[in-house]
Structure formats: structure tokens, C-alpha cells
Amino acid sequence: MTPARTKPAGGLGQAAQWAVALALFAAIPLAGKKFFVTMANEVLVMGLFAVAFNLLYGFAGMLSFGQAAYYGVGAYTVGLLLSKGVLPFAVALPAAVAAGAALALLLGPLCIRLSGVYFTMLTLAFAEMVWGIVFKWYGFTGGDNGIQGIPVPDLLRSPVRYYYFTLAVVFASFWLLRRIVDSPFGAVLQSIRENPERTGFLGIQVRRYELAAMVISGAFAALAGGLFAGYQHSIHPDMLHWTKSGEVILMSILGGVSSFFGPLMGAAVILFIEDMIGKYTEFWEIWIGGIMLAIVIFFPKGVIGTLDSWIARGRDRERAADGTPGS
């Protein structure tokens, strides 16, 4: 795996990038089509989910195949609290974050008992368990009917307003996650990715950091799920299904796990492709599988990583050309 960048790409340059991204997303409702808003909302939500996943995979080197459990638990926390009228939205959304963190605190210690392939298997198995419970517990979760008609406060009832709310929450989360990645804590995670054993020799309790990474990633995944529940007003056990975990992995590796915003780009590309394919054929899995296969074999660094190395190669060639007299 290519190392994720540790240093921010220069103060002003980075601020400008954030401003451009924010302005782009903020301008989307101006196009006036509901479809664009729905799509952009989904890109933001899945982007947050993918960036949170990448904290685990790209930065700490932990390939979790069970992140959909946290995403779904966040969605169900918001859905259940609001549809049963227990708590207002302003409390339900933070409660979703807490639920995601709590689930990670419960499953995490079991999953990090082992590493590598085993870790991946355990995250998948336990996530399937959570999915099974949600799917079968008709009395509480509505089983495979899901939950419909989730009420949101009047203030956020219009899709455009909710979209701006999502935009604010997602970018605030990106900022927080960026701070986490750039902090000493983030540096330790990257050191664990490179060599867990040596990291341990430095006196760092590797397991504790791994658990913390799972809790943070789970909490933000749950936040993404909660945001989605509020926008769609309906949720379904499919949100916890393992294919959702696979989707978010694909988004991350397509965008490039070595960059912070790669997964967001990947989310945009995959959602766009899914929408296009969905119009023509019911067999979208084979396309997604084919894309994934091609990325793994030909572009292991993802879109951003591959572009970066192309640019670097181009520069080298230019430099070589400049150095040759008479050319």
C-alpha cells in the first residue's frame, strides 16, 4: 500500500482546496433539479462514510469488511428514535454517533484480537450478525420492511435545506477527521500500518490505538447513516448488508486510499456509475465487480494515486527533455 500523506499539502493550498470543494457542493442546489440535490446528498453521505472507513484502512492498515454495521446502526438509531417520537432530531443524530461508537467498543475488542486476514473476517462476521439481528427482529426494527416515514423537524423538511445541513455536518466532520489524521495520534496509526511490531517496541499499546481507530471510524460511519436516514425518511436492513461494506471499500480504493479526500472522489464516481448502470441493466454487480478487478490489477493506487504518479512521470520526462540539448 502506498503510504498515506502525512503532511498537509501546504497551508494556503489546502485551504483553497477545501474552499473550492465546499463552494462546488454549495452551488449544486442552484441548478434547481431535485435529482442533483439527492445525488449530491448521497455523495456527501457516502463520502463521509468512505473517508471514515479510510481512517481504518488507508491510515491504520486495518481492512474492515464490516463498516456497514456502524452506518446502519446510526441510521436505525435516528430512524427508531424519531419514528417512535422518543427524542427530537437534535438529540437523535448525536445519539447515532454514540451508538456507532458503542457498537465499536463492543465488537472492536473481539476483532482486534487478530490482525490481517483474520481481522477482515471477524469484522465481516460480526457485521453480518448485526445485520441478521436487524433483519429478523420484526418487533423492534421492522425486519425486512425497514422503517418508513421518519419525521424530521420542519426547519429541515425541504430537501435543499436538509442538503445544506448535511453539507455543514459532513465538512465539519472532514475537518475533524483531517485534524485526527494529522495529529500525533494519526502518526501512530500510520506507524501501526507500516509495522505493528516495531510500533509496539516503542512502548505504544498498539491494540488501544487500533480500538480507538475503530471507535472513531464507527462513530463517523454512524453519523453518515443517521444523516442519510433523515434525508430519505426511510431505512432498510440493506444499509447494514455486507455489500454496503464492499461498496465503501470500492469507493475508497477507486479514489485512492493514500489520500484523505480520495474516498470522497471515489464515492462520487461509483454513485454516478451505479446510477448510469441502473438505468440500463439490473446486473450492476458484475460491473462493479469488473471495475474493482480492473483497479486491483491495473491501478492499485486508485484514481488520485495513479494521476499523481502520471503527473510525476510527466514532470520527469519534461525535466529529461529540458536537460537534453537541442530538443
Add this chain to the structure above:
Amino acid sequence: MFTQLIGGLTSSMTLFLVASGLTLIFGVGNVFNFAHGSFYLLGAYFAYQLVSVTGIGFFPGVLLAALCTGAAGAVMELFFLRRIYGRGGEEGFQILLTYSFILIIDDVVKMIWGTDYKSISRPEILDGAWTIGDLFVPRYDAVVIATGLLVALGMWGLIRRSRFGRNLRAISANREMASSLGVNVPVTLSFVFGLATALGGLSGALSAPVRTVTPGAGVEVIIGSMIVVVIGGLGNFWGALVGALIIGEVTAFGILFLPQWAILFSYAVMALVLVFRPQGLFMKQGVAK
């Protein structure tokens, strides 16, 4: 109770056939084949095609289905997995590559055979049951259990007692060293892939008359076999057998007590093993990576 026990044994054996393939590939090739359940699925559909549609008879059909599945598995290794051996961060890429095969095989199956439930009828001579005293043993279950045990014995003989098995163990211990001593590593690895996926296909073909064949079955099976290999220790052949026995029986008796939540019992067993013996029941300390 006895019926439960026999039913549990039967599902243990189908689980064992899949898990032993998974563990063989990991033990020899150091590859985690995430798509192993999809080969189970392929085996079931091949058997449906050969037995119910083409009608070449049950036993030839099952055997041929397993062979075809093995061929598909060897193709995956030969043309795709081989291209990423030795790459940095290989483990993650293996999982992603084999995951993409789950998606592809799932859709190919849906394209060819549709999404309806399919079923195969048992051969007539295996209908009914044998009686031993007061106990009834359904004939088909007995055949599945016997097949599982025979495969276990055959695999043990192959790995421990044959020249080929010695090569396998050499590759498992040190791939480069084995290669420089004249073992043809690439061919052996493709063969191991074929063999292991054929076992998965055999499991699917044998399960087809007992459970209905649906496109989603592959995932169920891979999760079950992952629980088995976590309990037994990945790469450990006997671990796969004992793990499969535990999970098959725990689920069978779980259905008796808590029908809706029977699946949770196997997760509970897995969690217990993780807390007390995270390397698996049959692995030495520190072997699990």
C-alpha cells in the same frame, strides 16, 4: 434429538468441504479466497444444470459439477490472482480481488439461471432412511456424511503420505526454497486452487437436494466457513473438521431451542474462542498472523 444430531452432522460435512478448501488455499498458497462460497454456489448450479436439466444422472452430475467448479477456480488463480502475487500490501488486494469475483459470479449465475429457487431431486435409491434399532438415518444424509469423512481421509493421505503432499508442505514452509529444489510452484498452486474450489463445488452440489439453490447461498456459506476457520485456525486441516462439527451441531441444536436466533449461537462460539484462544483451537501460539 437424534434427528437433530444427524442433520447437524450433514451440515457440518458440507461446511467442512468448503472450509477445508479455504484452509488448503491459505495453508499452501497463503491466499485468502474470499470468493470460496461463490464456488460452492457454482457447484450447486452446475449440479442443477447437469442433473435436473441435462439429466446425466445424479452421481455423474455431482462429480462433473465439482470438476467444472475446480476448473473455474484454477482459471481465477491462473489469470487473475497470479498477477498480484508478491505485491506490497498483497493481503488486502487478495481480499479485494476475490471479493470482485463474488460479485461477478453472483451476477453470472443470475444471468444464466435467473433468480428463482432451483432444486434437485435426490436419486431414488437414496430416498427414505436406514433404521438402526430405533434410530432412523436418512440415506441421503448418510451418504453426505460418508463423503465428507472420505474426503477428510483422502486429503490427509494426499497431504501427509504422497509425493505431491510433500511438495505442498514444502511450498507452505518456504516457497522460494521449494522452488529452487525443483518443485514447480506455479503449476502446483494452480492445481491446489482447482482442488480446493472443486471441494467447494462438491459441497454445493451435494447440498443442492437438501437446501434449495439460490444466488445468495454463496455468501451464507463463506460466512459460515469463516467462523469455522476462525475456530479451528486458518490453514489447519483438522481444525476445519472440528470447527465444522462444532458449528454444524451448535446450529442444529440451536434451532431446537431458539429457532429464530439459531445463527447467533455460532457467533457466540466464535466470540468465546476469540477471547480464550484467539489463534484458534488447533494452532500453536503465535502461528496465527
